[in-house]
Amino acid sequence: MFDKYIIDADSVRNLGPADAPTGFSFTTKLGYYRGLGLSMVEDMAVSIDDEPIARDCIRFDEGPGPLTLDAMETAFDRRWAFGAPAQLLVDHPGGFPQGEHRLTLQQRLRISYMPFPSINIDEKLIRFAGNQG
Amino acid sequence: MPSKISRGVSLYSFQEEMFLGTLSVEDCIAFAASIGATGIEILPEQNMPGFPNISDAEVDRWKAMVERHGCHFTAYDMFLDTKRRKDRLMTDDEQVESITRDLKLCHRLGIRNMRVLVFVRPDILGRCVPVAEELDIHMGVEVHAPWNLDHAWILRTIEEADRLGTRHLGILPDMGIFMKHYPPAFRARFERQGARPEVAQFIVDSHEAKIMAEYTIYEVAVKMQGNKAEVAMAETLRHAPYANPKRLAEYAPYFRHIQAKFYEMDEDCTDPAIAYDEAIDVLVGCGWEGTLSSEYEGNRWIQDVQAVDSREQVRRQHVMFERLIAAAEAKHGLQEAQ
Numbered sequence: 001m002f003d004k005y006i007i008d009a010d011s012v013r014n015l016g017p018a019d020a021p022t023g024f025s026f027t028t029k030l031g032y033y034r035g036l037g038l039s040m041v042e043d044m045a046v047s048i049d050d051e052p053i054a055r056d057c058i059r060f061d062e063g064p065g066p067l068t069l070d071a072m073e074t075a076f077d078r079r080w081a082f083g084a085p086a087q088l089l090v091d092h093p094g095g096f097p098q099g100e101h102r103l104t105l106q107q108r109l110r111i112s113y114m115p116f117p118s119i120n121i122d123e124k125l126i127r128f129a130g131n132q133g
Numbered sequence: 134m135p136s137k138i139s140r141g142v143s144l145y146s147f148q149e150e151m152f153l154g155t156l157s158v159e160d161c162i163a164f165a166a167s168i169g170a171t172g173i174e175i176l177p178e179q180n181m182p183g184f185p186n187i188s189d190a191e192v193d194r195w196k197a198m199v200e201r202h203g204c205h206f207t208a209y210d211m212f213l214d215t216k217r218r219k220d221r222l223m224t225d226d227e228q229v230e231s232i233t234r235d236l237k238l239c240h241r242l243g244i245r246n247m248r249v250l251v252f253v254r255p256d257i258l259g260r261c262v263p264v265a266e267e268l269d270i271h272m273g274v275e276v277h278a279p280w281n282l283d284h285a286w287i288l289r290t291i292e293e294a295d296r297l298g299t300r301h302l303g304i305l306p307d308m309g310i311f312m313k314h315y316p317p318a319f320r321a322r323f324e325r326q327g328a329r330p331e332v333a334q335f336i337v338d339s340h341e342a343k344i345m346a347e348y349t350i351y352e353v354a355v356k357m358q359g360n361k362a363e364v365a366m367a368e369t370l371r372h373a374p375y376a377n378p379k380r381l382a383e384y385a386p387y388f389r390h391i392q393a394k395f396y397e398m399d400e401d402c403t404d405p406a407i408a409y410d411e412a413i414d415v416l417v418g419c420g421w422e423g424t425l426s427s428e429y430e431g432n433r434w435i436q437d438v439q440a441v442d443s444r445e446q447v448r449r450q451h452v453m454f455e456r457l458i459a460a461a462e463a464k465h466g467l468q469e470a471q
Contacts, residue, residue, distance in 0.1 A: 034178040
């Protein structure tokens with residue numbers, strides 16, 4: 001229902017030393033009409049130009065601090081509020097590639113009243129020239 | 134004497150703007166007040182970022198906000214995360230505990246209707262009835278398409294309420310069950326996604342003729358070798374039923390709130406898809422007392438091509454409500470005393 005908004009295309013930043021980035025981050029919102037406990041976020045699959053990034057290279061932070069996707073599964077005391085931006089932190093030596101690249105995010109959510117998972121997909125063309133400002 | 138139908142809105146209606154941060158909750162409530170839709174239905178899990186830990190100060194702030202705009206709460210939409218854990222479903226005791234948590238917050242907010250998700254088991258709700266009675270909250274199981282008022286699953290909740298002899302368990306109809314015509318907004322989006330106009334027309338015609346969905350899906354998927362968008366469009370027919378609005382009268386004692394689902398309103402303030410004319414005629418005719426609470430769900434069908442204006446859509450629906458309620462009152466001899 002909110003697929004096209006779940007990646008904030010202007011939020012991509014490199015992480016680590018400017019001359020040797022260790023990864024990148026971007027802002028995402030939950031593609032759902034209410035908030036959800038983190039334990040029900042089954043997956044946040046990230047890829048660049050259709051090249052998938054390993055699940056264990058991705059961490060999530062809705063505010064209190066980063067968690068691996070596996071750790072999210074038992075984070076019963078944490079919740080991602082409706083419409084609230086969160087950070088995805090991606091280990092990716094060299095950072096986000098320079099120039100134009102497609103960034104894809106697939107959120108897979110375990111929604112109790114639905115017989116199947118809710119899949120939300122967004123893909124944005126990112127024009128990245130390193131961290132600005 | 135006029136009918137006893139009140140008008141309201143669910144904050145669900147403004148999900149697009151609230152998600153994007155262009156409207157606050159208070160903006161939505163102020164807007165509802167401006168169109169005389171003074172009954173406010175909330176989704177605490179959407180509208181209260183701190184859920185489920187809501188302080189007394191927060192409860193007071195909400196009550197004051199609603200009162201400041203001359204509005205009042207009508208309903209509380211609960212959720213139940215039976216799949217909270219990956220390794221197992223919630224136990225029955227945990228489900229009762231979660232629902233009890235919601236009943237308590239609902240009561241603290243001063244709300245007397247709780248919308249219960251349709252998948253919640255009748256026996257679990259039966260166990261929650263003592264608390265609902267103590268707090269004087271009506272638990273209404275949402276009758277959402279493709280279920281309908283006579284569906285066996287819904288009848289189980291009615292039977293549980295009758296067995297317990299309680300007025301605090303019942304149903305809560307979602308008007309999406311009365312989809313008389315296929316929504317033009319659905320068709321338009323599938324065409325933008327690649328559905329051929331002639332195939333889209335076949336699907337619309339099949340819906341109009343009330344042909345069982347499975348026949349149409351087979352025709353489109355197999356015989357016509359439909360593309361992805363065409364098959365997806367045909368599959369929406371499974372969730373696009375037209376139930377008999379006359380049944381509302383028989384079940385009226387079991388509900389006090391209605392989610393007035395809609396996908397689009399035309400410029401002349403008519404709903405091209407859902408049979409509100411028939412439903413409101415029945416509700417007025419049987420003397421039902423409760424709130425018609427707007428539930429706009431059209432954003433997801435148009436956001437790929439245009440900005441969503443939920444307020445304008447809700448405004449048009451309320452112009453329609455006023456018109457249809459007045460017409461039904463006249464028909465049933467319930468006109469306002471001069």
